[in-house]
Amino acid sequence: MEDKLLVLIVNDMVIFPNNEVRIEYDNSYDKQMIEIVDKIEDNLMLIVNPIEDGSIGVTSFPKYGVLGRLKLKMNVPNGKTRIVIEGIERVEISSYMEDGNFYRADYRKVDILEEDDAKDYFNILVKSLDNYIVKVPYMGNAIMSQLNGIDTLNDLCDLIVSFLPIKYEDKKKYITTIDPIQRAKYLMEDMNRDLKFVELEQKIEAEVEKELNDTQKEYFLREKIKLMQKELGEANNKDSEVERLTKKISKLKCNAKVKEKIKRELNRYDNLNSNSPEVGMIREYLDWMIHLPWNHYTKDTNDLVRVKRILDSSHYALEEVKDRILEYLAVKQNTNNLRSPIICLVGPPGVGKTSLAISIAKSLNRKTAKISVGGINDEAEIVGHRRTYIGANPGRIIQGIRKAGTTNPVFIIDEIDKMTKDIKGDPASSLLEVLDPEQNNKFSDHYIEEEFDLSQVMFIATANYVEQIPYELRDRLEIIELSSYTEYEKLDIAKNHLIPRELEEHGLTSLQVQMDDEAIMTLIRNYTKEAGVRELERMIASLFRKIVKKLLLTSDVAFYQIDNEMIEELLGKKKFTYMETSQEDEVGVVNGMAYTVFGGDILPIEATLFKGKGDLILTGSLGDVMQESCHIALNYIKSNAEQFHITTDIFENHDIHIHVPEGAVNKDGPSAGVTITTTLISLFTNRKVPKKIAMTGEITLRGRVLGIGGLKEKVIGAHRAGIKQVFIPDENEKDLDDIPEEIKKDIRFISVNNYSEIFQSVFREEDD
Numbered sequence: 218m219e220d221k222l223l224v225l226i227v228n229d230m231v232i233f234p235n236n237e238v239r240i241e242y243d244n245s246y247d248k249q250m251i252e253i254v255d256k257i258e259d260n261l262m263l264i265v266n267p268i269e270d271g272s273i274g275v276t277s278f279p280k281y282g283v284l285g286r287l288k289l290k291m292n293v294p295n296g297k298t299r300i301v302i303e304g305i306e307r308v309e310i311s312s313y314m315e316d317g318n319f320y321r322a323d324y325r326k327v328d329i330l331e332e333d334d335a336k337d338y339f340n341i342l343v344k345s346l347d348n349y350i351v352k353v354p355y356m357g358n359a360i361m362s363q364l365n366g367i368d369t370l371n372d373l374c375d376l377i378v379s380f381l382p383i384k385y386e387d388k389k390k391y392i393t394t395i396d397p398i399q400r401a402k403y404l405m406e407d408m409n410r411d412l413k414f415v416e417l418e419q420k421i422e423a424e425v426e427k428e429l430n431d432t433q434k435e436y437f438l439r440e441k442i443k444l445m446q447k448e449l450g451e452a453n454n455k456d457s458e459v460e461r462l463t464k465k466i467s468k469l470k471c472n473a474k475v476k477e478k479i480k481r482e483l484n485r486y487d488n489l490n491s492n493s494p495e496v497g498m499i500r501e502y503l504d505w506m507i508h509l510p511w512n513h514y515t516k517d518t519n520d521l522v523r524v525k526r527i528l529d530s531s532h533y534a535l536e537e538v539k540d541r542i543l544e545y546l547a548v549k550q551n552t553n554n555l556r557s558p559i560i561c562l563v564g565p566p567g568v569g570k571t572s573l574a575i576s577i578a579k580s581l582n583r584k585t586a587k588i589s590v591g592g593i594n595d596e597a598e599i600v601g602h603r604r605t606y607i608g609a610n611p612g613r614i615i616q617g618i619r620k621a622g623t624t625n626p627v628f629i630i631d632e633i634d635k636m637t638k639d640i641k642g643d644p645a646s647s648l649l650e651v652l653d654p655e656q657n658n659k660f661s662d663h664y665i666e667e668e669f670d671l672s673q674v675m676f677i678a679t680a681n682y683v684e685q686i687p688y689e690l691r692d693r694l695e696i697i698e699l700s701s702y703t704e705y706e707k708l709d710i711a712k713n714h715l716i717p718r719e720l721e722e723h724g725l726t727s728l729q730v731q732m733d734d735e736a737i738m739t740l741i742r743n744y745t746k747e748a749g750v751r752e753l754e755r756m757i758a759s760l761f762r763k764i765v766k767k768l769l770l771t772s773d774v775a776f777y778q779i780d781n782e783m784i785e786e787l788l789g790k791k792k793f794t795y796m797e798t799s800q801e802d803e804v805g806v807v808n809g810m811a812y813t814v815f816g817g818d819i820l821p822i823e824a825t826l827f828k829g830k831g832d833l834i835l836t837g838s839l840g841d842v843m844q845e846s847c848h849i850a851l852n853y854i855k856s857n858a859e860q861f862h863i864t865t866d867i868f869e870n871h872d873i874h875i876h877v878p879e880g881a882v883n884k885d886g887p888s889a890g891v892t893i894t895t896t897l898i899s900l901f902t903n904r905k906v907p908k909k910i911a912m913t914g915e916i917t918l919r920g921r922v923l924g925i926g927g928l929k930e931k932v933i934g935a936h937r938a939g940i941k942q943v944f945i946p947d948e949n950e951k952d953l954d955d956i957p958e959e960i961k962k963d964i965r966f967i968s969v970n971n972y973s974e975i976f977q978s979v980f981r982e983e984d985d
């Protein structure tokens with residue numbers, strides 16, 4: 218392969234025979250290649266221009282190139298390599314091949330025979346060149362001195378083209394066209410076009426000079442450019458664009474002030490030179506202003522019956538939530554007052570917050586906009602960046618409005634409990650301005666600069682936890698809570714909503730696939746762990762996908778009944794098993810109750826005791842608040858040891874270890890107080906606590922039991938684990954109304970105000 222020459226690929230200039238060029242490289246491939254050429258005898262290489270720009274590969278290489286010689290190579294201080302290459306002659310390249318990072322090729326000299334009429338072309342070309350040099354101001358006459366030694370049309374063409382100021386793309390054909398007469402024709406065309414351009418330019422300039430004062434001059438010079446572009450066949454894009462934009466602007470329904478501003482910007486845009494860096498920025502601004510829905514409303518339905526029908530058909534149960542929404546809409550309709558508070562749907566993931574908001578929009582006949590503000594810490598995300606900022610954009614509110622395309626969409630703001638505050642500002646307070654009916658008819662985004670009326674927008678926020686919604690926002694919001702679904706509710710949702718919907722999406726019917734309750738329950742219990750039904754929906758979709766495949770692949774089976782066995786076959790082994798209470802009652806283990814984003818579950822707390830000096834050891838990655846609960850529980854027991862029949866020396870001679878095993882996550886919060894207390898008393902008194910009991914409640918040093926959150930979820934979890942009796946704080950008794958009847962009939966609830974009531978109840982039987 219060494220006998221073949223290395224190929225130098227040039228992408229931005231053409232090197233002609235008898236022509237010397239200087240090139241600088243920083244590309245390491247080219248550098249390496251030049252190093253090799255520098256070492257070989259004669260320093261020869263083949264120079265080619267790829268047929269299509271940018272694509273490199275044997276197929277993009279041309280049939281003709283130039284044999285070149287490296288005349289000089291020097292490394293310059295900026296890390297680049299400067300070389301001088303001389304073009305020797307046009308050659309035909311017979312085959313290219315790859316050699317590591319480089320290409321090599323075989324070549325053959327091209328014989329160029331000049332016929333008689335070549336002489337005529339020679340003479341005409343010299344004349345044309347003369348004329349060209351005289352008329353074209355930017356063409357020097359250095360070329361003339363080189364004409365002397367030239368006596369073939371071939372060499373003349375190569376010489377002239379190497380001087381001619383034409384584009385790289387146009388120059389390439391002068392290498393690959395072998396016939397010198399054809400090249401001479403090309404040259405005359407190219408020079409003529411240039412000449413016409415120059416004449417036109419001079420003509421207009423002369424007129425401008427004659428007739429115009431300075432301000433008009435600018436206008437006419439612009440006209441001149443347009444004319445020239447037209448002459449050259451290049452349509453003036455910006456010009457026709459300005460025309461198009463003017464038409465659009467005239468149709469906008471914005472107020473006069475805004476329109477004036479848009480027109481002013483358009484004017485600026487029109488007057489700027491296309492190369493100015495501002496052009497793009499103004500164009501983008503115009504784009505925003507033109508596409509914002511200024512005063513473009515959809516008409517609300519006033520038919521609340523229809524609204525209810527749509528909400529009912531899209532969402533199972535959630536009666537209270539739907540009622541509240543209907544009330545809200547009714548009041549709004551009745552008073553035509555839009556200043557009612559903003560709805561905020563709060564609840565764990567997948568319980569239908571977003572989809573309910575979308576259904577509200579649909580039922581009202583409004584468009585939807587949806588943004589998430591989770592994780593944002595910069596107020597510019599809400600109100601935009603000023604236009605002077607590089608890469609500026611409007612904030613998410615304006616972005617959402619543009620996407621919705623109307624002035625009165627239902628605007629869903631997801632995760633308002635997940636914003637953070639830092640040095641870049643407080644997004645919550647910006648959001649407050651957006652939501653405040655007193656101010657939001659004049660909402661001003663920093664990028665848009667003009668006021669936009671948000672007062673007709675129906676905002677619906679969503680959040681996972683009420684407590685984490687920034688305080689100032691909470692005040693503005695009408696909080697509507699959606700809680701976790703029980704297994705039975707999930708079953709109903711699956712049967713009445715998810716399965717029919719997924720069947721349709723997969724092009725299936727109930728004549729082809731059916732799923733009994735037991736199978737759905739298995740999906741709910743063992744393949745998902747969630748408060749809502751999103752994962753369940755995904756699992757059903759996944760099952761149906763696989764069924765569709767089966768139906769298509771095995772033509773003899775036309776119906777599938779999905780049962781537990783089939784679920785395991787299609788979805789693999791069970792993914793989750795819930796904490797189930799063991800059958801045996803034990804000393805030092807008591808069931809607490811946890812509430813996480815996955816819903817509720819039981820949380821057994823264990824304690825042991827061994828010889829020591831009275832230390833308290835806590836494990837199970839407990840949060841600060843839960844650790845405090847352990848100390849409070851222990852001290853409460855110590856100070857009331859007698860009441861609990863505990864001999865006090867047990868505290869001095871033993872270390873106590875409390876552990877909360879894995880299983881339910883999020884082990885923080887005060888609500889395990891009563892459970893820890895019970896666990897310790899069981900340990901100290903060596904008495905067993907029944908496994909079918911669970912409890913929740915914060916404890917104080919005096920033994921008072923305080924209220925807790927998430928009772929419904931906790932109870933649902935406990936019920937699933939087979940719990941029969943639950944102690945709850947008095948304060949939470951009101952929450953029992955929310956607990957589904959099917960659970961209430963299985964569990965006995967005992968509400969307590971003081972821990973002694975739990976003690977009496979749990980340990981009484983053994984006392985008897």
Ligand code: ADP
Pocket residue numbers: 531532533534535564565566567568569570571572573679710714715749750751754
């Ligand atoms: P969130 O916004 O609360 O996280 P989504 O609105 O995204 O939850 O709901 C997830 C999926 O569950 C959606 O497909 C939704 O239609 C479905 N879904 C949730 N709750 C219900 C319900 N009560 N009835 C019918 N489908 C529901």
